Amino acid sequence: MSEEKKSLNFLEQIIEEDLANGLPKEKLRFRFPPEPNGYLHIGHAASICLNFGLGLKYNAPVNLRFDDTNPAKEEQEYVDSIQHDVHWLGFQWDQVLYSSDYFQQLYDWTIALIKEGKAYVDDQSSEAMAIQKGTPTEPGTNSPNRDRSIEENLELFLKMKNGEFDEGSHVLRAKIDMKHTNMHMRDPIMYRILKKHHHRTGNDWCIYPMYDWTHGESDYIEQISHSICTLEFKSHRDLYDWYVDQVFDETKLELRPKQREFARRNLSYTVMSKRKLLQLVEEGVVNGWDDPRMPTISGLRRRGYTANSIRTFSDTAGISKRDNVTDVALLEHCIKDDLNKTAPRVMAVLNPVKVVITNYPKDKEEFLNANYNDYEEGFGSRPVPFSKELYIEKEDFREEANKKFFRLKLGKEVRLKNAYIIKAESCIKDENGEVTEIHCTYDENSLSGSGSEASKRKVKGTLHWVSIKHAEKAEVRVYDRLFTDEAPDGHKDKDFKEFLNPDSLNTIEAFVEPSLKTAKELDRFQFQRLGYFCVDKDTTSEKLVFNRTVPLRDSWAKMDSK
């Protein structure tokens, strides 16, 4: 077997290099470390696919670790949704862990640090400390509390821990270098007082460790070999390393975790920051985190995206260190490609106009056999009812049209998919000139698949349809892009909401073939000639609701608009 040689991304290259330099393969371990303060989005999917993908590739464990050091923002609801989303994406973690699992260990290490004179309690206001911190171009100055005695620091920190101080009154700082060119090294805060209930540790603690003090140590405890995060943490790396240095014990555990950074994945025509997504939810611009227009995992799932398509998208888009805006067309391509292979084809009419087949017996009805997929095995078939009165799409009929129009026009023939060839004879219009009824005749020997000479006749154009008498009514939610601009948050002087697309949701009453009556939530279909649709969770036994996942490519619409 010749295996195609696949090029490695820069992180895989780093791993290969580490392996070549003697890192045993069994030591490889990764983690996905979300803060449970919101819902996961397609950008997180990139990180999930990357970390879990590395786990699969190197047969290494991957932990799901909740970075829960700020009880003010975190909730169990988010923990649950994140676990659900990671699972749904198809990945299996080694362990579910929480940074809060390490609060005691972190505290013990902190005491040791204080005893070494490497940390001190500061009781200045945050404003005073901000001034002393300097700026990126100017060095900072030392805090007047920087040289407190070890005894005093120990005593004050204990009081912090015991709740004897108010929130905001004291912090513990690492004693590093106030003149460091990296702002993060200017005596960063390790602990702050937060008298808040934590979703896991309850009221056990009133001091909480900061991200930097927690993250590298958590990686060290879990023996994560490669701690992969996004680019904005690059400047935290010095601090990450400094903190790991404080506790790293070569004699016990040889593995020293390393942080490496990649560029977050951006998508055109949407926004990705949690803050902005939250704003859309809170202001009612969308209907919740799982609104099918949202770039959240839950939104994409409800929209009809498959886990497979999202994984393919992440793989295809790749990773690097450059800022990027990936064309949403790539995501759409991935779902169309997946659904093309997997979705059964059915018929639904979104904008109906009535067709009467004048030479078809009045009370006759036939159940025609229709394949769920004409070109692939294994999809099976179902009966589709046919009768004298049908619906077709309004835009599939014109009284007159040029020969580029392959659809129904007066005096011309067209095939009804899975049924007969019909010919338009006349039409009835209302007072506005709008066509309300099309009268056709049918060729009774032309039934699809009957094998007759007439059935083999070539007619240009095949239309989908439903029998009026048998059709099910359904609500169809037709989605368009949420924003009209490629990079809605890329304009310095304009708010991203100025670019909201007023037509991002169009709800219509449609008619679908009766076989769809029993469809269940998340069942996915191709509505022939229209697009891919899935059953929404709002569906009840009385009412079917579909979401349009993505339309089919429509080269006629392109041609027609020219």
Place this chain on the structure above:
RNA sequence: UGACCCAUGGUGUAAUGGUAGCACUCCGGUUUUUGGUAUCGUCAGUCAAGGUUCGAGUCCUUGUGGGUCAACCA
């Protein structure tokens, strides 16, 4: 007037000093009982200037452009 990171077709990525490739998008042909799919094809790229080298997208220098860093957020 700082430190650090980044720069390849319209977009996203590959080429690890040796033929600039792949995918998406766009455009066109063929096939088609979905104007879908499939299939074939076209257009299109190494930020700039120097340097090293037989040879530079890749290494060096200097520019230019973009990004990140001054939360008791992560």
